[in-house]
Amino acid sequence: MSTTQTYAVTGMTCGHCESAVREEVSRIAGVELVDASASTGTLAITAGAPVDDAAVLAAVDEAGYQAARN
Amino acid sequence: MSTTQTYAVTGMTCGHCESAVREEVSRIAGVELVDASASTGTLAITAGAPVDDAAVLAAVDEAGYQAARN
Incomplete structure (x- = not known):
């Protein structure tokens, strides 16, 4: 079974x-x-x-954008 | 001596x-x-x-944008 997490990303x-x-x-x-x-x-x-939100936010930050968990 | 050519590029x-x-x-x-x-x-x-305009326009097109000589 898979889980899906969504985030709002600004700047793309x-x-x-x-x-x-x-x-x-x-x-x-x-x-x-x-x-x-x-x-x-x-x-x-x-x-x-489930993936750790902090890891996702850090990865998006690394790419140069800002994310927040929905 | 160097020459500079400028172009308008849309889409970036x-x-x-x-x-x-x-x-x-x-x-x-x-x-x-x-x-x-x-x-x-x-x-x-x-x-x-001077660089051939056609080469410049083609290069910009290759990158995925549209250019026109100023």
Whole structure:
């Protein structure tokens, strides 16, 4: 069974931004799917088990954006 | 002596976009300096001799944006 966590992300303006977020978040252990949308400002992560929010927020920060858990 | 050519570029929204344009345009033979600005929508190229506009427009297109010579 997989779980999905969603976040609001500010600052993404284009496909390059989405890719930067996807790349960083995909590195988190256990993450199976990452969907980042600049147009809606959302990030959805699917994983086999819940992922630590702090790790997600840190990964988004590393990519250069700000996230908050929905 | 160097010459500078400027272009109007539409579609760049962030630093990633600027980097994508810079990367493609920098590959053109003779180009010495490239400045791309998303905020002003401008591209400036400095080279030792005039660079073919078609090559510049093609490079910007390759990066995913549209340019027009100023």
